[in-house]
Amino acid sequence: MTAYIDREQTKAKHFILRGYLQELAYKVLRSWDIAYVDGFSGPWESKTADFSDTSFMIALGVLKEAQRIIYEQTRERRKVRCFFSEKSASAYQKMFAAVAPFHRPEEGFEVKTFHGEFVEAVGEIRTFIGTAFPLVFIDPTGWTEYPLAKVAPLFAYAKCEVLINFMYGHISRFLTHPDERIIASLDPILGGPGWQERLDPTMKKGPAVEKLFRETLKAAGKFGYVVSTRIDKSTEERPHFFLAYGTKDRAGLKAFRETEYKALREHAKNRSAAMTRKRDDRANMASLFADFEAEQKEASIDDLVDEQKALAKEMLLEMLSAAPDGIVFVGVLDAMLQAFMLRETNVKDVCVELAKKGKVENTWSPGGRKPTDHTVIKPASAQNP
Structure with missing residues (x-):
């Protein structure tokens, strides 16, 4: 526009x-x-x-x-x-x-x-x-x-x-x-x-x-x-x-x-277009790589989400170290959504990925692929005291 x-x-x-x-x-x-x-x-x-x-x-x-x-x-x-x-x-x-x-x-x-x-x-x-x-x-x-x-x-x-x-x-x-x-x-x-x-x-x-x-x-x-x-x-x-x-x-x-x-992905594309326009104005030529650069900018938001997820994993393990009996997922969700630029699906992925690495207990299978609001997230040590 x-x-x-x-x-x-x-x-x-x-x-x-x-x-x-x-x-x-x-x-x-x-x-x-x-x-x-x-x-x-x-x-x-x-x-x-x-x-x-x-x-x-x-x-x-x-x-x-x-x-x-x-x-x-x-x-x-x-x-x-x-x-x-x-x-x-x-x-x-x-x-x-x-x-x-x-x-x-x-x-x-x-x-x-x-x-x-x-x-x-x-x-x-x-x-x-x-x-x-x-x-x-x-x-x-x-x-x-x-x-x-x-x-x-x-x-x-x-x-x-x-x-x-x-x-x-x-x-x-x-x-x-x-x-x-x-x-x-x-x-x-x-x-x-x-x-x-x-x-x-x-x-x-x-x-x-x-x-x-x-x-x-x-x-x-x-x-x-x-x-x-x-x-x-x-x-x-x-x-x-x-x-x-x-x-x-x-x-x-x-x-x-x-x-x-959604907004940040869109803003990344728009910023890429603005940067390309500014560079091209200075060089008086049209960029051949505008679409590629826009995709790269958009992908950078997903890279940021990955970085935030990594920090969230560290935070969750710290939270569980202080709560060996576990934390209800909505409590984990509250903490993560406030601390990091993450969506609910990302927070669920954090739990799933830590379970695959054996750092938290998989308390949601076989009932589902991901935790639900009332799932208790427990440290893996709780399985083998």
Whole structure:
């Protein structure tokens, strides 16, 4: 899609948003109403006349389609509520005009817009959410406009999901800035003053700050799980941002990891195309190896998964050394999905591969080829005490 040329990282973000919304909507709308909240709606850098390359239009399209399909299947029409906030007057007017036709409360589809600072809308948003299942999307241009203590009321629901664009590329440039006011500007998203002392001393400062952000978000929203996806710059081998995801449900975490894997494979191909385009522009020639290079980039994601699986095997053996009676598979799954960029099928493969090497007991055969939720994963020594 030409709208995303030189915006490959935005395409990856939108891929994740679309994929996860589809997973969420088709499940949630069978039992609950859903409320989607976009805190920084834009549009920004849109290249299409119909704003199809914006987060708000992607969300409207996915949610409208999900509502229609579920109604056709169940003859029940759950309500969808969408709240879009934007402080820029010019961007707000464009967004308002684009989303207004979707506001059809008689069809159970409501759209509300807010012109102003996102934090000023928190009370109004809570009223708008009501008893619906909220998904909150926070995609700012910086880090000072969503103090977690002030937006935390949006997460105070038994069921709630959040996606936040942690602007790593911008933030990492200021971590050692001599201006104390800039350092203090990070307090609201890193748990308050003194955040430097709370950084993991075993990590480099940039990754340690991203980790502290996830920990702070988890505490602020009382989330059961918070993970993040690294999205690299289009033509450079360094992160542009991390898309942090918080949920209170294991099913959400599993769905996110599936969407993440698909998104990163797609992003790898798009980055390869961007790098080829940049190189060819400099050389004024078309590359003969573009398809091969794209395949290599895509394969690199699977290499990363293999590396993550190797680390997961080490972690599982350490966990079992402290639990000689074994650990129920869902406990292993919880730990692995939070610690590594893995999907449920990868975690099952980790158990199977360790069993083949005689390091864990095969407790799932002959009933199945892989563990199930209630399978107890035991160290091999438990077989031969």
